[in-house]
Amino acid sequence: MNPIAAGVFLALFAGVSGLGFYAARWRRGDLAQLHEWGLGGRRFGTFVTWFLLGGDLYTAYTFIAVPALIYGAGAVGFFAVPYTILVYPILYVVFPRLWSEARAAGHVTAADIVGARHGDRWLALAVALTGILATMPYIALQLVGMEVVIGALGLQAPGLLGDLPLIIAFLVLAVFTYSSGLRAPALIAVVKDALIYVTVLTALVVVPARLGGFAAVFAHVPAGKLLLAAPLAHRPTGFDFGAYSGYGSLALGSAMALFLYPHSITGILSASSAGVIRRNAAILPAYSLVLGLLALLGFMALAMGVGGMPQFAAGFARFGNNFAVPALLLASLPPWFVGLAFAAIAIGALVPAAIMSIATANTFTRNVWRAVLRPGCGEAEEAGVAKLVSLVVKFGALIFVLALPLQYAIQLQLLGGIWMIQIGPALLLRRSDCDARALLAGWAAGMASGTWMAASLGFKSSIYPLHLFGSVIPGYAAVYALIVNLLVVAALALRRRPLAAGAPPS
Numbered sequence: 001m002n003p004i005a006a007g008v009f010l011a012l013f014a015g016v017s018g019l020g021f022y023a024a025r026w027r028r029g030d031l032a033q034l035h036e037w038g039l040g041g042r043r044f045g046t047f048v049t050w051f052l053l054g055g056d057l058y059t060a061y062t063f064i065a066v067p068a069l070i071y072g073a074g075a076v077g078f079f080a081v082p083y084t085i086l087v088y089p090i091l092y093v094v095f096p097r098l099w100s101e102a103r104a105a106g107h108v109t110a111a112d113i114v115g116a117r118h119g120d121r122w123l124a125l126a127v128a129l130t131g132i133l134a135t136m137p138y139i140a141l142q143l144v145g146m147e148v149v150i151g152a153l154g155l156q157a158p159g160l161l162g163d164l165p166l167i168i169a170f171l172v173l174a175v176f177t178y179s180s181g182l183r184a185p186a187l188i189a190v191v192k193d194a195l196i197y198v199t200v201l202t203a204l205v206v207v208p209a210r211l212g213g214f215a216a217v218f219a220h221v222p223a224g225k226l227l228l229a230a231p232l233a234h235r236p237t238g239f240d241f242g243a244y245s246g247y248g249s250l251a252l253g254s255a256m257a258l259f260l261y262p263h264s265i266t267g268i269l270s271a272s273s274a275g276v277i278r279r280n281a282a283i284l285p286a287y288s289l290v291l292g293l294l295a296l297l298g299f300m301a302l303a304m305g306v307g308g309m310p311q312f313a314a315g316f317a318r319f320g321n322n323f324a325v326p327a328l329l330l331a332s333l334p335p336w337f338v339g340l341a342f343a344a345i346a347i348g349a350l351v352p353a354a355i356m357s358i359a360t361a362n363t364f365t366r367n368v369w370r371a372v373l374r375p376g377c378g379e380a381e382e383a384g385v386a387k388l389v390s391l392v393v394k395f396g397a398l399i400f401v402l403a404l405p406l407q408y409a410i411q412l413q414l415l416g417g418i419w420m421i422q423i424g425p426a427l428l429l430r431r432s433d434c435d436a437r438a439l440l441a442g443w444a445a446g447m448a449s450g451t452w453m454a455a456s457l458g459f460k461s462s463i464y465p466l467h468l469f470g471s472v473i474p475g476y477a478a479v480y481a482l483i484v485n486l487l488v489v490a491a492l493a494l495r496r497r498p499l500a501a502g503a504p505p506s
Contacts, residue, residue: 008339020176055189060145070298074225450481
């Protein structure tokens with residue numbers, strides 16, 4: 001264990017935890033009401049919403065996994081940069097209208113909007129269950145990011161003792177989320193993002209300087225990882241699109257799915273006005289710039305050769321390529337700054353995990369408990385159930401990570417985008433466009449086909465090689481499943497649409 005790094009890490013973590021408890025008194029409201037506990041009273045302005053959405057969308061796993069993917073697979077990992085650029089025009093055009101609709105009717109979740117818009121409780125229930133299902137492994141993966149950081153600090157021991165730091169961290173998270181609701185991650189997100197910016201910008205100056213500049217960094221990266229694999233135009237039966245279609249569809253599909261997650265909807269609905277959402281769509285690309293810079297750490301880890309350093313062998317053996325960024329920071333920066341950087345990543349796990357658990361609790365309480373199990377429950381009971389569910393969700397994710405192999409948890413996350421994108425038609429189309437039965441059938445077809453494609457790949461990849469007219473078109477399974485969804489919706493909508501009245505043929 002590095003005592004200096006661990007000391008800085010623990011001091012920052014303790015300070016942020018105290019901030020989480022203080023948040024209950026920040027912008028004080030009646031936390032016995034779900035919209036106050038779960039949406040912060042819908043009072044967050046441009047500044048707080050920017051940090052909240054940034055903390056919501058750019059998670060600890062992103063800071064660990066994107067450079068890890070580039071470290072292991074090369075240029076394909078940069079799909080995360082265009083995807084986070086594509087998503088903001090969607091945010092600007094679509095979601096201010098949804099915010100206005102939700103504010104006027106008092107909606108708290110996406111399923112609330114769908115149920116009111118289409119008048120079908122089963123379609124709303126399908127949307128709610130999809131959100132809960134897709135978010136659970138996402139919460140678990142925040143734990144994976146924290147587990148990597150704790151392991152890198154050297155806070156390791158066999159058995160339950162080794163898991164104790166992770167358990168304590170999420171006990172603290174559970175308590176301040178229960179007491180403060182969405183106000184806690186909103187306030188902590190300001191600190192978390194400041195630490196992330198300092199860490200990334202410092203690493204981008206110090207590490208290349210140690211390696212001889214960016215030219216030297218790229219010179220050490222194997223040629224096969226600098227560019228996408230080129231298409232194979234000389235197949236006997238057709239054209240092979242190589243990595244290009246997979247890269248493009250990953251970016252497009254991920255952008256389409258991102259703001260459909262319950263935690264994204266929660267962050268949007270907590271804004272004080274539709275104008276706040278539009279302004280954030282304009283300034284949130286600043287995070288995309290940081291993500292692009294952060295992704296370069298994967299190439300820097302390759303150039304430094306951290307995978308071959310004996311002191312990091314145990315870390316890579318346990319965490320695989322996810323250990324690349326922690327190893328790079330340990331090898332390049334002084335211990336006190338390593339503690340700050342690791343605290344930034346760990347706090348980057350707390351913020352989204354808190355928002356995800358709150359969003360899942362909102363969804364279960366509104367669209368399962370109140371809509372199906374207890375239709376007559378009052379506001380106080382609704383908020384109380386949400387607080388309890390937020391605890392259950394966090395501890396369920398903790399047990400998931402501690403009990404199951406790490407690799408299995410990561411594979412499950414591949415399904416998140418495949419599942420979430422299937423609720424897009426129900427959320428974005430109106431009742432006049434098609435009826436609820438067509439949307440429900442399309443959702444079922446998309447869920448089934450997307451899951452089947454991921455299962456056929458052994459849950460080890462989300463790029464499905466579609467064979468069509470002799471050509472091979474690798475693509476993100478979420479996009480292919482969404483096409484199936486929309487085809488079913490269109491077919492049923494056309495079949496059920498009554499023929500226009502007119503004179504009989506002569």
